[in-house]
Amino acid sequence: MEGDIGSIGAGLVYGLGAIGPGIGIGFLVGKAIEAMARQPEAAGMVRTTMFLGIAFVEALALFGFVLSFIV
């Protein structure tokens, strides 16, 4: 594999694309754990919603992953 500018771009696309979702998932899971600790009887509902939220936030990182193949 030659080191051209495209591979640097692909790396940047994925790396930069992962920053936002990384922060977002950190916040999301932290808040979910906080909610579960405050109200353990709602843990099932919180967990379901947490995974749903993670799926939406993660979509942005996955865009970066797909685009890094295209770039």
Added chain:
Amino acid sequence: MTPMLAAVEWGGEWHIPEPSELFEWPAFWWSADWNLFGVPLYVNRVVMLTFLAVLIAAALFLVAFRAPRVVPSKLQSFAESIVEFIREQIAIQVIGADGVKWVPFLTTIFMFVWINNLFEVVPGINFPPTSRMALPAFLSVMVYITFLFMGIKAQGFASYFKNLAFPPGVPWPIYILYTPIELISVLVVRPLTLAVRLFANMMAGHIILTMIFITIHAFLYLRPELPIGLVALVAAPLLIGFELVVGILQAYIFTILTAVYIGGALHPEH
């Protein structure tokens, strides 16, 4: 001279494998020239592993529930715990009371994805078929068709897309922002991310495991004076454990998202 690692099926001397050698397998000789209108349909290791996953899942449930007893055997209680988990934690929790009739569909998806993911760490197989895009893409297209069909069936064609794009009780200027985002999110992003999430996780896991195994091989056999091989030897079981967790987590997320999409199609108010 030294133990063989990946890429044995490609033959030749030992070398650090190219990424394509980790994921592309040659066709079995008896199926090399099978095709359908010019599209190659050859059978390789990945196809056989997929069928093996179906066989294992079917055999597990058939044997476990062949003669069900009130006091379950170990196998029956294991299979029951899977079904109960899907029923209580996913179907009823996400879809609602009418989610019970989706339990067979969700259980099938969960077991199929989970066993395919497990192949990543099974000694002698060491390859997850879900790390080839074909399998997640197929599953995702199936889920996509299912939830669109159920939405149209439950609400009618016009009102399903009307509820999707223009939900009631929203002031109309919001629609300028909301409608395009929601349409793209539901019709394009949902199937795409469902497939790519599973694919990317399993592909990354497979590459990481292969790299750690290659590191062990290369440094223990070729450069034994460096401690890197020993470090990798200690790290490898931890990574295998991590990949076990990732495998079941991805199967769970795939199933719960399937349930969320179907539930959203059945009940427009969500």
